[in-house]
Amino acid sequence: MNWLLVIAGAMVGAPLRHLTDRAVQRRHDTLFPWGTFTVNVTGSLILGLLTGAASAHVQLLLGTGLCGALSTYSTFSFETLRLAEDGAGIYALANVAGSVAAGLGAAFAGVWAAGMLWA
Numbered sequence: 001m002n003w004l005l006v007i008a009g010a011m012v013g014a015p016l017r018h019l020t021d022r023a024v025q026r027r028h029d030t031l032f033p034w035g036t037f038t039v040n041v042t043g044s045l046i047l048g049l050l051t052g053a054a055s056a057h058v059q060l061l062l063g064t065g066l067c068g069a070l071s072t073y074s075t076f077s078f079e080t081l082r083l084a085e086d087g088a089g090i091y092a093l094a095n096v097a098g099s100v101a102a103g104l105g106a107a108f109a110g111v112w113a114a115g116m117l118w119a
Helices: 002-026 034-050 056-070 073-085 089-118
Strands: none
Touching: 002 034, 002 056, 034 056, 034 073, 034 089, 073 089
């Protein structure tokens, strides 16, 4: 039955990713993939909050299901490659460095916040 929790979370996460990506990208007239950046950092923050602070079932529903469908490594990779191929190497490097730094920062912040909230 655990797989049902993952599916339920993904059913929310996938459309949320698409809608968030489009809404954020629409507000920025730039080559930089702000929508994907936003969903990936948000997913990292949520996973950080869940780490050690949520039950196994909540982790399956929100961590694996919702965050797994919300965040997207494949789109990040494709958009970075596209930027590099289109001659926007600076944007490509900024996307890689910014995504890794912000994603790790968000995950650490989530773990810290969870510790403060549920300690």
